[in-house]
Amino acid sequence: GIQVEQSPPDLILQEGANSTLRCNFSDSVNNLQWFHQNPWGQLINLFYIPSGTKQNGRLSATTVATERYSLLYISSSQTTDSGVYFCAVLDYGQNFVFGPGTRLSVLP
Amino acid sequence: ETGVTQTPRHLVMGMTNKKSLKCEQHLGHNAMYWYKQSAKKPLELMFVYNFKEQTENNSVPSRFSPECPNSSHLFLHLHTLQPEDSALYLCASSQGFPGQGSSGGYTFGSGTRLTVV
Numbered sequence: 001g002i003q004v005e006q007s008p009p010d011l012i013l014q015e016g017a018n019s020t021l022r023c024n025f026s027d028s029v030n031n032l033q034w035f036h037q038n039p040w041g042q043l044i045n046l047f048y049i050p051s052g053t054k055q056n057g058r059l060s061a062t063t064v065a066t067e068r069y070s071l072l073y074i075s076s077s078q079t080t081d082s083g084v085y086f087c088a089v090l091d092y093g094q095n096f097v098f099g100p101g102t103r104l105s106v107l108p
Numbered sequence: 109e110t111g112v113t114q115t116p117r118h119l120v121m122g123m124t125n126k127k128s129l130k131c132e133q134h135l136g137h138n139a140m141y142w143y144k145q146s147a148k149k150p151l152e153l154m155f156v157y158n159f160k161e162q163t164e165n166n167s168v169p170s171r172f173s174p175e176c177p178n179s180s181h182l183f184l185h186l187h188t189l190q191p192e193d194s195a196l197y198l199c200a201s202s203q204g205f206p207g208q209g210s211s212g213g214y215t216f217g218s219g220t221r222l223t224v225v
Contacts, residue, residue, distance in 0.1 A: 095156060
């Protein structure tokens with residue numbers, strides 16, 4: 001099956017800093033989704049991004065499916081950005097396979 | 109409110125108990141999913157329902173029994189669980205299967221944090 005890797009596993013930032021999270025996947029996919037899981041366990045859909053670039057406020061994402069990676073950019077980070085960021089890619093069974101996540105801590 | 113509601117939010121049960129988790133989606137989606145999230149492990153897909161029909165069962169032990177009476181409701185019936193079943197159980201829904209011409213991906217509920225004692 002498809003393997004999904006995320007880096008870095010942990011990231012600590014000072015408020016206001018920028019960061020880039022990376023998702024690598026082992027095979028061609030035609031869909032990818034980024035999620036943010038807040039400290040209460042809620043998984044929030046950030047981007048549904050099979051290819052190209054999307055932006056939503058301070059967040060943006062780029063997927064290069066032919067090179068099997070996606071990047072999530074967080075600019076001017078805030079303490080509310082803390083949590084775990086997951087990417088998920090579609091497997092051959094048409095279900096999302098989740099990566100292990102990047103745990104982000106933004107310090108005031 | 110994300111459009112997917114899970115109850116209860118927290119559940120503590122003994123190994124001999126029987127309990128059920130409930131998920132309801134208000135988005136008009138036709139596919140629903142159960143995921144398990146254990147500490148320090150990736151989310152694991154448990155069950156998939158498409159138009160009330162189960163289409164995926166990822167080798168889940170029979171002590172977990174899903175039920176999907178209609179496309180808006182999904183249950184997970186639990187009985188004789190083990191302590192290692194303690195985890196966050198997440199429900200999700202989608203309009204069709206992502207990738208099959210659907211316009212978006214998954215929407216998740218807030219989860220039920222289950223502790224088996």
